[in-house]
Amino acid sequence: MNKHLSTLALIASVTAAPTAWAGERTITFAVDNMTCASCPYIVKSSMTAVPGVARVTVSFERKTATVIFDDAKTNPDAIAAASMNAGYPAHAVHQGS
Secondary structure (H helix, E strand, O other), X not given: OHHHHHHHHHHHHHHHHXXXXXOEEXXXXXXXXXXXXXXXXXXXXXXXXXXXXXXXXXXXOOOEEEEXXXXXXXXXXXXXXXHHHOOOOEEEEEEOO
């Protein structure tokens, strides 16, 4: 009986390990082509539509977008691609935790 429980515990820990390391991350992108007041809305909408993105804050003045996302569900390349597809190329300038 103890052998079976030990085996189950080992399997559970191995399968749960990748999600245990995943977590919330913050990244700031420099965003090109933002020339008018409606541009930040489009950038925010395109990035927010990426599954795993929790929050997007766009600064028209700084031409940046700060994104909080779940790194188990998405990655910076996917977020930048969403912005690029909307016409606003985004390049990572700062990655937080």
